Amino acid sequence: MNERAALSLVGGLVDHAGDDAAVVDGTVVTTDMLHDRTDFPAGTTRYTAGWRAVGASLSDVAATGAEATAAVAVYAAPEFTEPELRDFLRGATDVCELVGAEYVGGDLDTHQEFTVATTALGRTDDPVGRSGAEPGDRLCVTGTLGRSGAALRLFEAGETDRANELFRFEPRLAAGLALAEHATAMMDSSDGLARSCHQLAEASEAGLALDGDAVPVDGAVHEVAADEATVRELGWYFGEDFELVCTVPEHAVEDARADCPVRLSVVGEVTDGDDGGPAVSIDGEALPDRGFTHGE
């Protein structure tokens, strides 16, 4: 069973599982694990690792339209050195401060591979799910896509300073709070735009028609990509970017844009999904349901 099939099994067995985060009595909770081999390319500093690991969980809180309150992490490594531990904690604390949450520690564990398990908490009385998209709604994306894909290329090229900088994203808590007022469905783009669109379409039992030219690909992608195919690969599929993907009724798009503290791009439209064409399309062609998934 691959990770996706297994996740779907869990979704069927556990009431609150399946979305980016669970919400229990107004408290949002979400947890995640990142590993040296799969998530932290050679050259990733511990500061970036702390920032990014905690940021990934904060992003899941943002996807529900909640405010973030606190985060914890388990730092597991073969050995503990004071500079590494300090840097990690500084990164974890800084990303929390950036979004108004409190980093409240966690645990340490001796482990063969550097591994970080993070949990973030939030608070909302009215979480936005993935299932409310209605035909005619506009599909919107915050910020730009492809930063993490570009960072990976830069890590490979030894440009670690710039790569680390791109790897430290701002979790979209403020945007999520603002968009929660308008969005009919929302999630983050951690698995890539393409896969996020498929998940959102499936949960909402709708289709999505995207406009390729409207997808806000980050400038860094154009710096590292030699051709248009690579630009699309990193911008549309790679993921790990932690932007928000949401659907907003047409009449609310301008208000959503005005309220949202970061750039909000309209990249497509929700369709009824049963016109015989592909459920999720881009420029009229099927958008493949693939992205960055561990374990495949």
Place this chain on the structure above:
Amino acid sequence: MNERAALSLVGGLVDHAGDDAAVVDGTVVTTDMLHDRTDFPAGTTRYTAGWRAVGASLSDVAATGAEATAAVAVYAAPEFTEPELRDFLRGATDVCELVGAEYVGGDLDTHQEFTVATTALGRTDDPVGRSGAEPGDRLCVTGTLGRSGAALRLFEAGETDRANELFRFEPRLAAGLALAEHATAMMDSSDGLARSCHQLAEASEAGLALDGDAVPVDGAVHEVAADEATVRELGWYFGEDFELVCTVPEHAVEDARADCPVRLSVVGEVTDGDDGGPAVSIDGEALPDRGFTHGE
């Protein structure tokens, strides 16, 4: 730097770290990671693993005197099989149900070693810490000690059914809530009675004098231990038992006992710790500050 030194560094750098759990605006949060090699002996079922991993975090919530509200887990394994995943989720859900909390899922991750990262949440307006023990208070322990040490011997002997049963402990949420009304300091015994006593004494800037005969060693320990030295090793030091260790003013001991839904043993007394003898003693001898610590 070993795990203990590293934990102490984290305690100095992060405001809320150090105790069993952090408390932010009345929400208790605690996180932990368990591994195949160090925490799940050969023969541990996935049902037991789910129960125990989530139970360990619930125990940290209990140690603050809070009610448990929810738990999540990241299940990381080299591969996912439906029976294993189902069993794990059943164990995680059952232990949550036992203490009135909700298991709300989490995440899956492909990882070389079977690893579980758990987070439990709770709620309390008045958390009990480790630092309030006063000279004259009685040192109390819930339940019995040494079950996990005995279980490990049984796993080694191939008696896996009985070992799994002993490994599935009841997190002391109800006891923690009841004791919170009376206790001046509280923690769980996950690192063993001896180390817990040292941590509690240090945090409270006090001493502790224990009575060896009063320590409630579990019957299973006597079954597996060939001699008295082994009984002590498993009962006093081994840990991983997740009972509560607390201090209660002498006048409140009978009420605490009456309110506590499980056996509460008085095993010693808080001293002022500066009489020139060992800060933590048992039967008049120094109680070594050692136990079961990963990575030492």
